[in-house]
Amino acid sequence: MVVYAKAMLGFLAFIGLQLPLILADCPLDLSGSNFTLVASLCSNKNERGKCCRYMNAFVAFSVARHANVTGNLGVTSNLSDVCIHSILQTMELYGVPRNATNFCGFGTKIPVSYYCRDRTTVSQMLESPKFMDVTKNCKLPLSQENECRKCLNAGINYVHRLVGSQDNITLSTCRDATFAALASQVDNISAVEIASCFFQVGGFNIPPVSGSSPSPPAPKASPSPLVAAAPNQLVLGAPSNQKHHEHHLMSILGIGIAVTVAAIMMLIVLVVLICKKSRELEDSESVNKNSSKHFPICRPMHKFQEGTSSMFRKYSYKETKRGTYDFSTVIGRGGFGTVYKAQYTDGSMIAVKRMNRVSEQGEDEFCREIELLARLHHRHLVSLRGFCIKKRERFLMYEYMSNGSLKDHLHSPRKTPLSWETRIQIAIDVANALEYLHFYCDPPLCHRDIKSSNILLDENFVAKVADFGLAHASKGGSICLEPANTDIRGTPAMVCYFWRC
Structure with a gap:
């Protein structure tokens, strides 16, 4: 049973990790991208370099549009796999071969989150030292070759000063973050022009989409001199209202995480209870095996486990210990044990006889008194009110006689x-x-x-x-x-x- 519970726990944990992928939508806008051009380039083995540049440009453009709305340089980590899977499906739908996306390193070399040197937002990029040089040299228009070259050189110098000597993937990611920060501050047409320069792609065109809604204002700390216009906001598989979409997405994500955490907590509690019960059963079996050598099994005991009436019942060890104030109220001692005075929570006063341990004769007496007194009822016989068994402890509960014994x-x-x-x-x-x-x-x-x-x-x-x-x-x-x-x-x-x- 414990193994089954652990397996269920692992399964639910896996479901919890996959739940955001199942419920969430990718917030990146790729609906207007010219994937037909990408498919034709990627089908030609001699154009692989250009294929990867176009692929990178389309993803970077969508990240820039997302940054214009949210201020973030890409999607959050919990949506990264969702967006990569969604973009792959879109590219395959337009005929882009899977080996092309693998060759270009989509998801690794071409990510959907441009986090550069712990900079995750547009504001952090714009406020970086020397970023002002990039904005000065990347003023529109960039259609002329010398203007584009100035912009590229400024971006390359900025990235090298920012990250130093790093691997090509880090440099490429920071370059894309620089583009996204610039492009997030302008309208679609200007963003296309910046993308054509940064990624050296000709014919790069994102057609305007009607019915667009105004975007939120650019970050307050932006030192960019470029003026942002209202970008289009068409999201893959999502509503046109970006704010509503993100609110809906976070609600679903929160519910999924809450359900998963609750299920995991319930399973943990279940496993703990099962383990505890298993240990108790093992201890009980061990005690029974050990004590059977000293205590014979009381044959009629099963008849009185729950008591024959309200006057005769099985008491718990905990309430017996509490009623006798931790066995401190001694009122007598005999050959077979000690007698205590006990007062229970229901107000009843009981005399508790605690049998001596490791005594076969004492166990015989215990069983005999239960067997006899449970069926004897006379006004001049002390009534047996119940019994208690705790491992090797044996207790008999009698009615309390306030005037003690005749011997006293x-x-x-x-x-x-x-x-x-x-x-x-x-x-x-x-x-x-x-x-x-x-x-x-x-x-x-x-x-x-x-x-x-x-x-x-x-x-x-x-x-x-x-x-x-x-x-x-x-x-x-x-x-x-x-x-x-x-x-x-x-x-x-x-x-x-x-x-x-």
Whole structure:
């Protein structure tokens, strides 16, 4: 199950990474590009250089138009793969062979984000040192060869001063960023003229598209002397309203990320719970195997796991520990364990007997008392209210007897002596309990450990017999123990022998 949960977690993580690619649209405008010209050039192996320049020019032009609207030098990283895939599909649709895009390094040498030396926006490029030289030397028109050469030289010098000695891809990307920063400040016709100069492509033409909407103003910090006109805003597969498109795109992206994160968090919680439960089961099996050597399995236990009534139930170890204030309320000690006073959250007062550990005899007593007391009901027998099992810990819960045991009143000098009337009534109460055990139980029972410490008194000094750990079911209706019987248990001086009536 843990392996399955981990596999699901990995699958959802993969879906989370792919979700933006599935839901998002590319914001770059390539609808007016002359891909027919690119397809014809790229089909000729001798024109590969020109093919790559035209391809680069079309992408750079679309990035410049995007920068005019957003101020960013390309699309964000989460949309990069989306745009590359979209542009590839568009080029294939117009007949540009796939090997041409691979040869030109589309996506690597020809990216869709022109981030140059940590400069990601138009404002950062325009505010760069020495960029003013580029704007001065690239004033329109650039149709004459010497004017274009001045512009190119200024751009090359600027890029070299900016990035120093770098690889060709870095230099090419920064050159494209320089073009995008310049072209983002002018209208479509002027941007085409700058592109024709920068990329040395003839016949480069982006036809105007009707129904265009005004673009946002250029960045405030722009030192460029060029005046920006309203560019066209036709986006691949997107609405004409760029702001609405980006808002819609970010909303979908945010929902996708939120759903993915929520699913991942739920799976992590599920895996943790499964692992925790698995460890508990392993620990439980280990404890059962180890404890079975010391504790025999209590056969009737399964009958009382949930309790036979509201008066008899299984208590949790946590509430037992809390009710006894961390087992600090000791009210008695015996041969088979310690007795604590416990008060539970429902207001009930319970006497909790904690059995001694690693004792086969103690486990026998625990099972025997549950088996017997769960079916015994008499006003002069201490009622069993429930039990608790925690690994190798065993607890029996009895009704609380506020006046303690008869032994306390007979032998403690701090107790007020009992009147003869009370003593006689206690003797009658114990006799009634023994009569019930001997004649009205099926099978009859012999307590075998009647003594003053096992006779408890409630708030009205009504006597009740307790401690059935040594109780024994008689055979053939007999409820006696002969003096020669080696199975006699309890306190020898207090053992009572009963014969058939």
